[in-house]
Amino acid sequence: MRADRIRHFFVYFFLIFGAVIMLFPFYWMISSSFKTAAEYNSFPPTWVPSNWLNLDNFVRAFEKRNFFVYFLNSVIVTFCSVALTGIVTILGAFAFSRLRFPFRNAVFGLLLAFMMVPFEMLVITNYQTVTRMKMVNSLPVLIIPFISSIFYTYILKNFFDTIPDSLYYSARIDGASNWKYLWRVMVPIAKPSLVTIMLLNAISSWNSFMWPTLVITSNRYRTVQLGLFTFMSEAGSDTKLQLAASTVSILPMIVLFLFARRYIVNGVARGGLKG
Amino acid sequence: MHVRIDHLTKRFGDFTAVDDFNMDFDDGKLTALLGPSGCGKSTMLNMLSGILPVTEGHIYFDEDDVTGMPPQDRGVGLVFQNYALYPHMTVLENIAFPLEIKKVPKTERLEKAKEMAKLVHVDTLLDRRPGALSGGQQQRVAIARALIKEPRLLLLDEPLSNLDARLRLEMREEIRRIQLRTGVTTIFVTHDQEEAMSICDKIVLMKDGILQQEDAPQELYDDPHNLFVANFLGNPPINNIEGVIRDNAFVTRDSAVTIRYRNFSKDLPEGREVILGIRAEAAIISRDETHDFTGRIKSRYTMGKEELAFLNLGDQEIRVYLSTEYEDKPGEDANFHLRSKGVFLFDKETGERI
Numbered sequence: 001m002r003a004d005r006i007r008h009f010f011v012y013f014f015l016i017f018g019a020v021i022m023l024f025p026f027y028w029m030i031s032s033s034f035k036t037a038a039e040y041n042s043f044p045p046t047w048v049p050s051n052w053l054n055l056d057n058f059v060r061a062f063e064k065r066n067f068f069v070y071f072l073n074s075v076i077v078t079f080c081s082v083a084l085t086g087i088v089t090i091l092g093a094f095a096f097s098r099l100r101f102p103f104r105n106a107v108f109g110l111l112l113a114f115m116m117v118p119f120e121m122l123v124i125t126n127y128q129t130v131t132r133m134k135m136v137n138s139l140p141v142l143i144i145p146f147i148s149s150i151f152y153t154y155i156l157k158n159f160f161d162t163i164p165d166s167l168y169y170s171a172r173i174d175g176a177s178n179w180k181y182l183w184r185v186m187v188p189i190a191k192p193s194l195v196t197i198m199l200l201n202a203i204s205s206w207n208s209f210m211w212p213t214l215v216i217t218s219n220r221y222r223t224v225q226l227g228l229f230t231f232m233s234e235a236g237s238d239t240k241l242q243l244a245a246s247t248v249s250i251l252p253m254i255v256l257f258l259f260a261r262r263y264i265v266n267g268v269a270r271g272g273l274k275g
Numbered sequence: 276m277h278v279r280i281d282h283l284t285k286r287f288g289d290f291t292a293v294d295d296f297n298m299d300f301d302d303g304k305l306t307a308l309l310g311p312s313g314c315g316k317s318t319m320l321n322m323l324s325g326i327l328p329v330t331e332g333h334i335y336f337d338e339d340d341v342t343g344m345p346p347q348d349r350g351v352g353l354v355f356q357n358y359a360l361y362p363h364m365t366v367l368e369n370i371a372f373p374l375e376i377k378k379v380p381k382t383e384r385l386e387k388a389k390e391m392a393k394l395v396h397v398d399t400l401l402d403r404r405p406g407a408l409s410g411g412q413q414q415r416v417a418i419a420r421a422l423i424k425e426p427r428l429l430l431l432d433e434p435l436s437n438l439d440a441r442l443r444l445e446m447r448e449e450i451r452r453i454q455l456r457t458g459v460t461t462i463f464v465t466h467d468q469e470e471a472m473s474i475c476d477k478i479v480l481m482k483d484g485i486l487q488q489e490d491a492p493q494e495l496y497d498d499p500h501n502l503f504v505a506n507f508l509g510n511p512p513i514n515n516i517e518g519v520i521r522d523n524a525f526v527t528r529d530s531a532v533t534i535r536y537r538n539f540s541k542d543l544p545e546g547r548e549v550i551l552g553i554r555a556e557a558a559i560i561s562r563d564e565t566h567d568f569t570g571r572i573k574s575r576y577t578m579g580k581e582e583l584a585f586l587n588l589g590d591q592e593i594r595v596y597l598s599t600e601y602e603d604k605p606g607e608d609a610n611f612h613l614r615s616k617g618v619f620l621f622d623k624e625t626g627e628r629i
Contacts, residue, residue, distance in 0.1 A: 038286060059398045084624060085450070110486040123319070125301070164359065166355040166356075166357055166359035166362065167359045169324075169326050169346070169355070169359075170353065170355060170359040171372075172326070172346050172347060173325070173346045173347060173349075173351060173353050174347070174372060174373035174376050174420075174424070175347035175377060176347075176376045180376065185361055185363075188361075189361075189363055190360060191363075255520075262419065
């Protein structure tokens with residue numbers, strides 16, 4: 001009993017310690033965005049802002065630049081990317097999981113091998129491609145190169161593989177086409193997997209920085225992450241403005257996660273099958 | 276609908292799963308495809324449904340040759356062993372799904388689905404998802420879904436094998452009830468002889484892709500064409516006694532016991548090695564001196580209304596039923612008559628009935 005309690009104490013101690021280290025930067029960012037200049041610059045540091053409703057920094061951040069435009073660009077890019085990648089991934093995973101065609105496994109193996117090519121290497125060739133296609137400085141250039149993802153296709157194909165053949169044959173006998181079966185049966189069953197993929201995709205699309213830096217130079221097409229970067233020089237030493245802008249920039253992802261978490265956890269129980 | 280198969284063959288590479296079948300499935304009847312696992316019965320079912328392409332031969336639904344027809348055009352309903360219900364849909368949506376695919380208007384198809392649910396007694400569970408149903412309930416939903424588009428042929432693949440013993444009894448009666456009620460021609464696959472015997476109009480017994488015998492259950496039991504059929508049906512299994520024919524009588528292989536039987540043919544091949552099959556209920560103890568054979572009682576087990584006795588016939592052992600009123604002790608010899616049913620001679624080499 002006693003030994004157990006001591007063990008628990010240490011386990012929880014380290015868990016809490018880890019959590020504090022993880023969460024502190026977020027706390028600092030969020031709390032600082034509510035601080036006044038005096039509070040922010042004081043030493044020793046102010047831990048809790050005097051007024052949690054002090055929106056001054058946010059207002060100024062939004063006034064400073066086309067922050068709203070950046071924000072909107074990010075939303076558009078992320079939304080389109082999630083939607084298009086989702087569709088392409090579903091179709092690809094279905095083909096590799098269910099359809100029979102020559103060299104299916106060989107092709108899939110080859111695609112998996114491509115995953116070993118690092119992103120940084122692709123950047124160079126992708127950059128050349130989009131420049132030649134005169135796509136630089138536009139929103140599609142942030143979406144189209146990433147529409148097909150081997151990794152997501154692989155995850156979804158693996159999930160599709162676990163759906164028993166009998167569901168497929170049953171649907172076929174009932175007269176459902178491949179297309180109908182995919183959207184009416186497979187996709188709803190794979191919802192937990194799909195939500196996970198879309199969430200990962202949304203986060204990476206929202207946070208992407210390197211590729212946008214290379215292909216976007218015009219103010220009009222800047223995304224939030226690029227905006228934050230330019231903000232650093234424009235807001236000068238006013239760190240709390242940057243922190244307020246950062247707070248706004250992570251907000252959508254947090255909301256999205258809270259919303260999607262329900263689907264991931266409450267994934268459709270795999271009932272309806274025995275044996 | 277009448278189903279006829281004509282020289283139907285299915286090969287997977289070098290392996291022949293179904294070998295040259297010619298058969299009829301009668302209109303409105305319940306037929307069982309029976310056999311041990313791997314005998315090709317599910318392959319047969321899948322060819323009938325159209326999931327598996329046929330290697331050779333033809334399938335006719337009434338007069339139509341459906342051999343090359345895709346599954347959805349055949350008008351069959353199929354219930355899988357694992358039921359294959361859609362886990363994300365409610366019971367009602369599951370049952371209505373085939374009509375949804377056919378683009379039947381929503382109110383109409385839900386109406387119809389409710390009707391089907393009533394027929395299979397799941398009308399109180401319409402809003403549940405399959406995960407919240409018991410095995411028997413899932414089974415009923417699967418049957419309702421297969422029946423809703425009014426198939427010409429209902430196919431059931433091992434429909435009871437995932438249920439526990441009590442539910443299995445209940446569901447097999449249910450399947451029979453629903454089948455009689457709808458009058459749909461039904462073929463069901465099973466490896467359980469008791470299941471097939473109890474509810475079917477006809478049994479098709481298969482082994483290694485080859486048709487062994489097709490007959491009404493009682494015919495199959497009373498008149499097996501070969502040793503496999505005799506062994507496959509019946510519980511307790513039929514006794515197999517090895518021996519030879521001498522002087523138109525059966526002599527056990529160690530010559531310890533001779534069995535004379537009035538129903539043996541008059542000109543049995545002298546000296547042929549044979550197997551004598553005796554069903555446990557075919558031997559009855561004799562009250563007088565006349566008898567067909569004598570065996571030594573080895574042990575007795577009570578089964579309630581009667582007892583199962585193990586007899587030694589020379590170095591071989593058989594099981595027979597004994598009435599509890601006889602008090603023969605283990606170790607004693609007892610005389611037995613053979614009934615006119617349930618005694619068969621098979622060629623030892625080929626297993627064919629003599």
